[in-house]
Each structure stands twice: as structure tokens, then as C-alpha cells.
Amino acid sequence: MPQDTLQILAPNGELVGDPPIDLDRIRELYEAMVVARVYDRKCTAMQKQGRLATYAPFEGQEACQIGAVAPLNADDWVVATYRDAGAMWFAGYPMVNLILGRTGDERGGKTPEGINVLPPSITVGGHMIHAVGTAWADKLQDTGRVSLTMFGDGATSEGDFHEAMNFAGVFDTPTVFFCQNNGWAISLPFEQQTAAESLVDKAVGYGMRGVRIDGNDLLAVVAAATTATEDARAGRGPTFIEAMTYRVGPHTTADDPGRYRTETLTDQWRAKDPIDRVRVYLEAQGQWTEAWEAGIAQAASQQVEDAVAEAEALEPFTGDEIFSAMFAEPTLPLLDQREMLRRDGP
Amino acid sequence: MTERTMAQALNAALSDALADPSVVLLGEDVGMTGGVFRVTDGLRETFGGDRVIDTPVAESGIIGAAFGMAVAGMRPIAELQFMGFSYPGYDQIVNHVSRIRNRSRHRFTAPLVIRIPYGGGIGAAEHHSESFETIYTHVPGLKVVVPSRPIDAKGLLASAIADPDPVIFLEPIRAYRAIKEDVPDAPYLTPIGVASIERTGSDVTLIAYGAMMKETRQAAELLGANGVDAEVIDLRTLVPLDVETIVASVQNTGRAVVIHEAPRTTGFGAEIAALIGEKALYSLKAPVERVTGWDVVVPLRRAEKHYTPGVDRIVNATMRTMES
Numbered sequence: 001m002p003q004d005t006l007q008i009l010a011p012n013g014e015l016v017g018d019p020p021i022d023l024d025r026i027r028e029l030y031e032a033m034v035v036a037r038v039y040d041r042k043c044t045a046m047q048k049q050g051r052l053a054t055y056a057p058f059e060g061q062e063a064c065q066i067g068a069v070a071p072l073n074a075d076d077w078v079v080a081t082y083r084d085a086g087a088m089w090f091a092g093y094p095m096v097n098l099i100l101g102r103t104g105d106e107r108g109g110k111t112p113e114g115i116n117v118l119p120p121s122i123t124v125g126g127h128m129i130h131a132v133g134t135a136w137a138d139k140l141q142d143t144g145r146v147s148l149t150m151f152g153d154g155a156t157s158e159g160d161f162h163e164a165m166n167f168a169g170v171f172d173t174p175t176v177f178f179c180q181n182n183g184w185a186i187s188l189p190f191e192q193q194t195a196a197e198s199l200v201d202k203a204v205g206y207g208m209r210g211v212r213i214d215g216n217d218l219l220a221v222v223a224a225a226t227t228a229t230e231d232a233r234a235g236r237g238p239t240f241i242e243a244m245t246y247r248v249g250p251h252t253t254a255d256d257p258g259r260y261r262t263e264t265l266t267d268q269w270r271a272k273d274p275i276d277r278v279r280v281y282l283e284a285q286g287q288w289t290e291a292w293e294a295g296i297a298q299a300a301s302q303q304v305e306d307a308v309a310e311a312e313a314l315e316p317f318t319g320d321e322i323f324s325a326m327f328a329e330p331t332l333p334l335l336d337q338r339e340m341l342r343r344d345g346p
Numbered sequence: 347m348t349e350r351t352m353a354q355a356l357n358a359a360l361s362d363a364l365a366d367p368s369v370v371l372l373g374e375d376v377g378m379t380g381g382v383f384r385v386t387d388g389l390r391e392t393f394g395g396d397r398v399i400d401t402p403v404a405e406s407g408i409i410g411a412a413f414g415m416a417v418a419g420m421r422p423i424a425e426l427q428f429m430g431f432s433y434p435g436y437d438q439i440v441n442h443v444s445r446i447r448n449r450s451r452h453r454f455t456a457p458l459v460i461r462i463p464y465g466g467g468i469g470a471a472e473h474h475s476e477s478f479e480t481i482y483t484h485v486p487g488l489k490v491v492v493p494s495r496p497i498d499a500k501g502l503l504a505s506a507i508a509d510p511d512p513v514i515f516l517e518p519i520r521a522y523r524a525i526k527e528d529v530p531d532a533p534y535l536t537p538i539g540v541a542s543i544e545r546t547g548s549d550v551t552l553i554a555y556g557a558m559m560k561e562t563r564q565a566a567e568l569l570g571a572n573g574v575d576a577e578v579i580d581l582r583t584l585v586p587l588d589v590e591t592i593v594a595s596v597q598n599t600g601r602a603v604v605i606h607e608a609p610r611t612t613g614f615g616a617e618i619a620a621l622i623g624e625k626a627l628y629s630l631k632a633p634v635e636r637v638t639g640w641d642v643v644v645p646l647r648r649a650e651k652h653y654t655p656g657v658d659r660i661v662n663a664t665m666r667t668m669e670s
């Protein structure tokens with residue numbers, strides 16, 4: 001890690017800074033990271049069985065997934081991507097919705113009332129500005145809510161990133177920009193994504209606070225996210241967080257990293273695993289047992305199984321239903337087309 | 347001759363073109379991985395990373411930079427990963443690529459090719475199944491080409507690269523590996539703007555392009571078995587359209603069915619139907635039928651089958667034209 005990268009819990013599980021949260025909370029967040037990993041691995045496995053569509057695993061990024069969301073209130077906005085299922089789940093998006101989406105069913109996108117998590121952005125880079133808009137609305141309406149947007153290093157190359165950062169700076173919106181710099185955008189390594197040494201340097205160009213952190217360090221993530229969230233909520237405007245992490249898995253289940261990288265670096269990053277180091281720390285504090293962890297993993301596994309079973313038990317859409325959510329009321333041409341489909345079949 | 351899929355035929359055309367040092371290929375993941383559909387497989391190894399260029403994730407950047415290269419005398423080929431990701435580059439295409447010749451009265455030109463995989467049928471994620479070709483055919487100054495089979499794919503891509511004007515080259519995703527056929531090894535050109543009559547017939551003209559050619563061919567066979575003699579036209583190029591071939595065929599058969607997977611409203615079928623109305627109305631024995639996708643977001647995997655026009659819908663529509 002470069003010098004200016006915030007780290008609180010070193011990869012060997014030793015504290016090198018002040019923990020922003022107490023041991024009980026660390027245990028809670030640890031549990032959430034374990035659930036996230038079980039979910040992630042099960043989705044990959046189920047995709048291989050043909051039960052889910054293409055899946056984008058976030059293994060190795062669990063500290064970001066859980067830590068970025070940890071300081072949020074239940075009604076804050078989360079505007080994230082296809083790789084952020086862990087964050088979305090921890091922010092209140094039901095697991096069954098996530099799974100439904102992955103089976104290829106639109107109903108997965110229906111966030112429950114009261115939870116302000118948008119469906120994941122599939123297009124890269126277009127969504128960060130939405131977290132500026134939601135935050136801006138909250139500012140104008142004085143709701144006290146904060147908007148968190150999550151994205152990868154690749155997304156910072158899209159023009160929309162610039163517009164989002166600039167708007168947030170100019171209009172001083174309560175937005176937290178959380179960039180997971182996982183080293184890759186499909187096959188493109190970070191060094192080819194930008195000539196900049198680090199992404200956090202961009203913040204200054206938008207008149208925004210920026211902080212770079214060890215993204216595999218849960219405590220550093222929580223510390224940075226908490227400060228940024230509190231600043232935003234208190235009217236002190238946006239923050240850009242660059243979390244240094246690594247995509248240890250493939251881009252998606254359809255990707256073969258062997259075509260563009262050797263696994264030497266991946267193995268080095270696996271040694272900096274975000275879950276392992278919290279476990280070592282908790283154990284040293286007398287806060288971790290194997291039985292406790294096995295219980296969490298077992299429950300998480302069951303939760304995913306149940307979600308998949310529930311999703312698969314739902315009858316797929318009928319032909320009629322593909323027309324039913326285009327407008328508040330179906331238009332005459334749509335009703336016409338629905339008739340044609342009924343008459344002629346697909 | 348070598349038996350090739352469309353993906354392999356396109357790869358061969360790109361490889362031929364890269365022999366010319368003014369040709370470069372740029373896009374996301376086109377180099378190290380050979381593209382999401384492996385169309386550029388092996389080209390970086392052969393021609394180097396300066397000619398087969400992995401770019402940052404930025405479609406406006408890819409198109410805008412390719413435009414600049416083209417204006418400066420090169421022949422860039424830009425690859426976008428899916429049609430659903432082409433829109434950040436749309437401003438560049440509409441406001442710059444399509445009109446520099448006109449703005450500069452021929453002084454500057456943009457002979458670039460923009461390759462865009464499009465269409466559904468593989469149960470892909472959201473934004474990965476779109477067929478919005480008319481957002482390109484509607485823009486004056488763009489040629490729009492859509493091959494349906496390996497042999498045409500190679501020749502049309504070669505023509506697109508050689509063309510003095512910008513070409514949007516649409517590649518039907520589900521046809522990349524669906525068909526294999528013998529493709530000549532030596533370079534050749536398949537002319538842009540010329541449709542292909544794949545099957546002659548006297549009762550009705552089926553007009554389609556791209557991935558929908560598969561269902562259209564199957565429908566024609568089925569219809570043939572039921573005594574309906576269908577002529578099948580593969581448009582191959584949407585702009586400039588081969589009006590003569592369409593009109594001559596409909597004048598002969600007196601019936602037309604247009605097929606596309608794009609949404610119905612202002613889909614390309616509307617253009618064909620209007621054209622037939624203008625040029626062959628008095629030959630018509632029945633109203634022109636359109637078999638299309640619906641005006642909805644392409645459904646995800648579990649319900650996509652309700653969207654993509656199937657063989658039955660084509661047959662039913664054709665039988666309706668036969669009733670009059």
C-alpha cells in the first residue's frame with residue numbers, strides 16, 4: 001500500500017490505528033461479510049449449474065461491500081452496480097430480489113417500500129450522477145438523507161463520471177462516491193485505465209475531499225465511510241473514497257482471467273483477504289470461535305438456498321406481463337401488441 | 347474455403363484489413379481477451395497492442411478518438427461491446443461522425459467502421475439484448491450494415507472498412523456461432539447496398555435481416571411444405587437500402603411480410619412498408635404484415651421468449667396475407 005493509504009487493521013490482523021467501531025459492531029460486520037461471501041460463492045456455483053444467468057462475483061471486496069454501507073441509515077440511498085450485491089443486501093435489498101434478478105426475472109428489481117436501493121446499474125458509469133440527483137433532492141427537501149454510490153475503477157473513465165463529480169462539487173450534494181479500485185475492468189489493468197497514479201487525486205479537481213484507503217481493511221472502510229457519511233449528512237458536501245482492493249475472481253462467470261493475467265498477483269491479494277484479517281483480530285480478542293463461524297455460514301447458505309427456491313417457485317412472466325410495466329397505464333398500441341401476442345403466440 | 351462461424355469470418359476480415367498499416371482496431375477488451383465475443387481473438391498477438399488497442403471504458407472516447415483518427419487519414423475500426431453500451435458514444439456518432447463530410451464539403455471525412463453486437467435470444471442481462479438499429483438508420487450520413495451469415499459477414503466487413511464513409515456494422519449476437527459455412531480464404535468484397543434473394547418464390551416476399559434470418563428461413567421452409575411459395579430477401583444493408591430488389595419482388599409476389607426483432611413502433615419494418623406503399627401498392631393483394639418485437643424493454647431470461655418473433659408468428663402472419 002502506498003504511504004497515504006488509510007489502514008487500521010493490517011493484513012496479519014494487527015491493529016495499526018484506532019478502530020472506529022466497538023467489538024460488538026465488528027462482530028456484526030464480520031458476520032455480514034461471511035454471509036456476503038457465502039452468497040457470492042453460491043451464486044457462482046449455481047450459475048455453473050445453469051440455474052442463474054451470468055454472475056459478477058465480488059470475492060475479495062467484502063470489506064468494501066459491507067463497510068461502505070455500515071454507517072448508512074435504513075432510508076439512505078444506495079446507487080451501485082452489478083458487482084455490489086453484498087452492499088445492496090446489507091442496505092436492505094432482499095436476497096430473494098437479488099437472486100430473482102440473477103435468474104433473469106424483472107421482479108428482482110422491485111425494491112421494497114422504505115428501502116432506497118436502486119436496481120444495480122448494468123451500464124458502467126451512468127449511475128453515479130443519479131446519486132448526485134437523489135442527494136440533491138434530499139438537500140433541497142431537507143430530508144437529512146445521504147446518497148452512497150459505488151463503482152469500479154473502470155467507471156471513472158466514462159465521461160459521466162466527470163459530470164457526476166463536477167455536479168456534486170458545484171451543488172455540494174450529500175453524496176458519497178465509493179470507488180472500489182479492484183485493479184481490473186474486465187481484462188484492462190488499472191495502469192491502462194488511467195495514467196494517473198491514483199484515482200483519489202481526481203477529487204481535488206472537483207473541489208471535493210478525497211481519501212484513499214485499504215479496501216480490504218474493514219475498519220479503514222468503515223472509518224472513511226463514516227466520516228464521509230457524517231460530513232454529507234451535516235451539510236459539508238461530497239467525498240470521494242478510493243478503496244484499494246482486488247477482484248480475485250473472474251469479471252463474471254463468463255470470463256476467463258487466464259487470457260489476460262497470471263494469478264501471482266491474485267495470490268498475493270488472497271493473502272490480504274478482508275475476512276481473514278478480521279477473524280484473526282476477533283480471535284485474538286476472544287471474540288471468535290469456529291462454532292460461531294460455522295453457524296453463520298450454515299445459516300447464510302440456507303438463506304441463499306431459500307432465496308433460490310423462492311425465486312424458482314415463482315411462475316415466470318406470462319406474455320401479458322411483459323407489457324404491464326412500461327407506463328403507469330398501458331397505451332393503446334401496447335394493448336394492441338398484447339392482443340397480437342395472445343393471438344399468434346411468440 | 348474454410349468452414350467458419352460468423353465470429354471467425356469477421357476475425358478473418360479484420361485480419362485481412364490489418365495488413366494495411368492505416369487500419370487500427372480499438373475498443374474495450376479487444377486485445378488481451380479478443381473481445382467479449384472473441385471476434386478479435388489472436389489479432390493483438392499478430393498485429394501488436396498499438397494496432398489492436400485495449401481502451402479505457404469510455405464509448406464516447408472510443409468513437410470520438412476513432413473519428414479523429416479517421417479525419418487524420420487512418421481507417422479505424424471501433425468495437426463496442428453491446429448495442430446497449432453504444433449510447434454514451436451516440437453524441438459523437440450523430441453530431442460528428444455522420445456529418446463531417448457535409449460540414450466540410452468533402453474536405454474532411456470519417457471513413458471509420460463502428461462494430462456493434464446487437465439483438466437478443468441468448469438470455470443475457472439487461473441492456474445486452476437490444477435491437478435499436480433505427481436509432482442509427484435514422485441518422486443521415488451513416489451507412490448501416492447487418493450480415494446474417496458468415497460468408498456475407500466477411501465480405502461486408504471488408505467493404506465497410508474500404509468504404510469512404512462511416513459504417514455502423516451491426517453483428518447479430520445469436521448468429522455469431524449459430525451457423526458455420528464455407529467461407530473463402532482470400533479477401534473479397536460483398537457490396538454494401540445490395541440485398542440478397544436467398545430463396546425465390548412466387549406467393550409472398552419475406553423480408554428480414556440479421557439474426558431474424560434464421561427464423562425467416564425456417565418459416566419459408568414450413569410454408570413451402572404447406573404449399574406457400576415464399577421468396578426470402580436478406581436485406582444485408584439497411585442504409586442505403588436496396589429498394590429495387592424489394593420492389594421488384596413484391597411486384598411479382600403481391601404480398602410482403604417484414605420481420606425484425608426490434609420494437610414495432612418506428613422499427614425498420616415501417617420504412618419497408620411505406621416504401622412498398624409508395625412503389626408497389628397496386629401490385630399488393632394483401633396488406634403488408636409486420637412481425638416484430640414489441641414496444642417493451644426486452645424481457646430478461648425467464649420471459650424473453652415472449653419477445654423474440656418465432657417461426658410460428660412469421661408463418662401466421664404470412665398465412666393472413668394469403669387469405670386475400
Ligand SMILES: Cc1ncc(C[n+]2csc(CCOP(=O)(O)OP(=O)(O)O)c2C)c(N)n1
Pocket residue numbers: 083122123124125151152153154155156182184185186247251374403405427431434
Ligand atoms: C457503458 C458500458 N460500457 C461497457 C460495459 C461492459 N462492461 C461491463 S463491466 C465492465 C468493466 C467495468 O470495470 P470497473 O468499472 O472497474 O468495475 P468492475 O467490473 O471491476 O467491478 C465493462 C467494460 C458496460 N456494462 N457499460
